[in-house]
Amino acid sequence: MVGLASVSRQAGGEVVYVDFGRNKVYAITDESSEILVFNNLAELVEKLRPTVVVLDSLPGKLQNTAAELAKTGIVFLRLKDLKKLSEERKNNGVKKSDENDVVMLKTLFRRDPDIFQPLFETPEELTVRELTEEWATFTSMKKVAKQKKTATNHPIAVEIHRTHRRLVERLAEEIHMEALKLPLYRLTFEQLGLKGPALAYLLSHDSWALKTLPRTKLETRYGMFSRPWRMPLRGQLLIRLAFATVTNKHPRYTLIYEEYRQKGKKHWAAILRVARRILRDIRKLARKTQEGG
DSSP: OOOGGGGGGGGGOEEEEEEEETTEEEEEETTOOOOEEESSHHHHHHHHOEEEEEESOOOGGGHHHHHHHHTTTOEEEEESOTHHHHHHHHHHTOOOOHHHHHHHHHHHHHHOGGGEEESSOOHHHHHHHHHHHHHHHHHHHHHHHHHHHHHOOOHHHHHHHHHHHHHHHHHHHHHHHHHTTSHHHHHHHHHHOOOSHHHHHHHHHSHHHHHHSOHHHHHHHTTTTSOGGGOOHHHHHHHHHHHHHHHTTOHHHHHHHHHHHHTTOOHHHHHHHHHHHHHHHHHHHHHHHHHTO
């Protein structure tokens, strides 16, 4: 297997270190100490033509852009442990800023490239990520279609609703089959009896967090301490997964729900309890897959 240290020598391309902030992209190349500023990631790629892009983390809104760029052969490497960057800042006595972070990133990579890993670990992960993003979009359209159907019984409106629902269901089946190629999804399916596009979305987009973050920080990331309308998409999908387990009488999670309800807790509190337990269980499996290599 080719080590990360040799990636920068591929195809004669350049390694570019990137940090995102203030609606700009800050970059520094392997051959220069000048900090460059771009309006977006696509502009950076067009101007610098990198073979490798090294970053600490990728904002969610740029996932699709990075996925498309990865298809052209660009390798995206991210920091496995974000604490490494803050430690490097502290050791060098510099304040947090986009300019300083991109320099620290370059220092870290040059010193120890093995603390970075590919943003898209496998082609299968990228496929599942793309399909689940489409599913999330179509699902929101499905809600609108259902609302319109209740407003009118016109035959064409009813036919559109039925067709859309059928296609979304087919997409969900395809996502499940593709996601079974991901070790963590397969393990979750086999050991916890969980499946579906919501689960596949979480595992393909957020496996690094599930493998590395402590439990409390992970629950905060998913909005488990927030109001429902303030939850990020990942939190909403986790709640959707929890609802599905209760609706479908999942033996493990329905029991948790019923026990919590018997204590006088309301429906939402019980669902939230189930969601937190699911997140905890998946985190344990994610750590298991990481320990197993």
